[in-house]
Amino acid sequence: MRTHEIMEINKELIAASSTPIVLAILAGEDSYGYAILQQVRELSGGGMQWTDGMLYPVLHRLERNGYIRGRWGVSDTGRRRKYYSITEQGLAELSEQRKQWQTVDAALRKIWVAASLPGGWTLSPTPT
Amino acid sequence: MRTHEIMEINKELIAASSTPIVLAILAGEDSYGYAILQQVRELSGGGMQWTDGMLYPVLHRLERNGYIRGRWGVSDTGRRRKYYSITEQGLAELSEQRKQWQTVDAALRKIWVAASLPGGWTLSPTPT
DNA sequence: TGACTTACATAGCACCGTCATGTATAGTAC
DNA sequence: GTACTATACATGACGGTGCTATGTAAGTCA
Numbered sequence: 001m002r003t004h005e006i007m008e009i010n011k012e013l014i015a016a017s018s019t020p021i022v023l024a025i026l027a028g029e030d031s032y033g034y035a036i037l038q039q040v041r042e043l044s045g046g047g048m049q050w051t052d053g054m055l056y057p058v059l060h061r062l063e064r065n066g067y068i069r070g071r072w073g074v075s076d077t078g079r080r081r082k083y084y085s086i087t088e089q090g091l092a093e094l095s096e097q098r099k100q101w102q103t104v105d106a107a108l109r110k111i112w113v114a115a116s117l118p119g120g121w122t123l124s125p126t127p128t
Numbered sequence: 129m130r131t132h133e134i135m136e137i138n139k140e141l142i143a144a145s146s147t148p149i150v151l152a153i154l155a156g157e158d159s160y161g162y163a164i165l166q167q168v169r170e171l172s173g174g175g176m177q178w179t180d181g182m183l184y185p186v187l188h189r190l191e192r193n194g195y196i197r198g199r200w201g202v203s204d205t206g207r208r209r210k211y212y213s214i215t216e217q218g219l220a221e222l223s224e225q226r227k228q229w230q231t232v233d234a235a236l237r238k239i240w241v242a243a244s245l246p247g248g249w250t251l252s253p254t255p256t
Numbered sequence: 257t258g259a260c261t262t263a264c265a266t267a268g269c270a271c272c273g274t275c276a277t278g279t280a281t282a283g284t285a286c
Numbered sequence: 287g288t289a290c291t292a293t294a295c296a297t298g299a300c301g302g303t304g305c306t307a308t309g310t311a312a313g314t315c316a
Contacts, residue, residue: 033310034292035294082295
């Protein structure tokens with residue numbers, strides 16, 4: 001049985017974070033699919049459990065878009081692997097995605113604080 | 129012309145954040161569609177510009193799922209509005225979504241730091 | 257009268273993760 | 287030597303979601 005029990009993170013959140021996470025990992029060092037799955041799990045302390053059926057299409061898309069480049073290689077043990085490295089375009093995209101994430105994260109933090117305040121809350125008055 | 133020039137945030141990120149943002153806004157105070165669009169814009173300093181074609185289906189889905197409740201009302205000026213309030217289930221979902229977001233955000237922050245370090249980076253060694 | 261804003265709604269489209277499945281091979285336990 | 291597990295990559299059907307365009311209606315203001 002291929003284990004699929006734990007479902008911690010909803011699919012929209014996975015979709016939103018898969019690109020910046022993969023690009024950031026590859027910005028650190030070249031890697032390959034199977035290793036990325038484990039890196040993500042360790043990185044999140046087990047909170048995130050990506051599936052291979054989700055990751056490989058992501059890698060193919062990133063390569064199709066020119067953000068990463070893949071090349072076939074062989075491990076010490078003789079297994080074939082597809083190693084990916086990030087491109088200049090990929091670094092630019094990572095920067096853009098990071099900016100977008102932080103914009104949304106900043107907004108979320110604001111309302112989380114506001115939502116937990118008693119008696120409602122107000123946004124900035126009106127002035128321009 | 130219905131303006132659609134600015135496209136700051138990618139759709140996956142919008143999909144991932146729309147539910148927690150709407151629920152958090154309604155956790156602060158009751159509101160309605162058109163006002164939420166403006167609240168989100170102000171909240172993000174203009175960085176996020178939701179479209180009505182995206183928000184209304186979100187509100188309908190949240191209501192269908194029991195996270196919010198809608199009721200028709202009328203503004204001071206006589207316009208009809210559909211006011212929404214959050215339910216107990218909605219508060220629970222908000223809490224869950226917030227937890228998930230923070231899990232992913234924590235992972236992203238780690239790799240962003242690591243990715244900007246020279247010479248790559250390593251995850252916890254191997255010891256099982 | 258006409259333009260703009262407020263206010264809600266929906267259909268067609270493309271994209272993306274999920275789930276199941278397929279293929280192949282190295283390592284390990286018996 | 288024969289299972290079984292882990293490693294490693296790939297894809298197709300399906301459902302859900304935002305995007306874009308469009309429709310409807312009414313209040314505001316010149």
